[in-house]
Amino acid sequence: MKRANRSKSKGTxxxxxxPGESTKKQIIVGAHYDGTGNGDNGSGVALLIANAKYLAAYQPPYTVKFIFFDAEEVGLMGSTYYVDKMSFWEKQSTLFMVNVNSIAFGDYPNIYGGVYDPGQTKVIQTEAYDMAVQKAEEVGMKVWSADKLDGYFHKHGRGPESEPNTFYTNPWTTQNPPPNSRGGQTPYVSPANGGWGDHAPFAEQGITLRSIRVDQLVCCWEWRKRCLHRLL
Structure with missing residues (x-):
């Protein structure tokens, strides 16, 4: 995504x-608070506030830093500024970054992770995504992971039915690109997401990613509560 010129811009x-039991490692959970309304991204902000309130009553294993980014809509300015100011130690101590965006509208509750490496034509750094899938299944959620969705659309002509308490992911791969792709190429490969969110500046610094976009309003409070804090 093209970044805006920050030289004449201001934001907060x-x-x-x-603080965690160990302050030597941290997890960053982010959501941008500028946007067009409740879906993008008031919903992500609400989820962060709810989970911050929940975690405040406990001491997590690692420090959890909730960051509400400004100016995402005009070029990822808040997250880019934050990453630019991170020290070498802060980057090295960040286990992963979770980006929560647009979680109250659309087709499916999606979870993404990893970074597409065009040189290897595959997604790398999927550790956070793999752990999220494992944790979701451990708490009784169903997960349509990348391997299950690869080729599903081309075989059935549609996606799977949307179900409560179920996570999905980007179904497109280099072997099975989206039908509207240019030249048969997919702009982002499963289970990765595109580079248009606040996770992108972190990915550019080699920080492991997990991105949550719950694109259908099927989640009750109990679902939301389990969704994030148990995945941490």
């Missing part, structure tokens, strides 16, 4: 830190 990132 809001940061809430919950």
């Amino acid at each position: 990132n809001l940061i809430l830190t919950i």
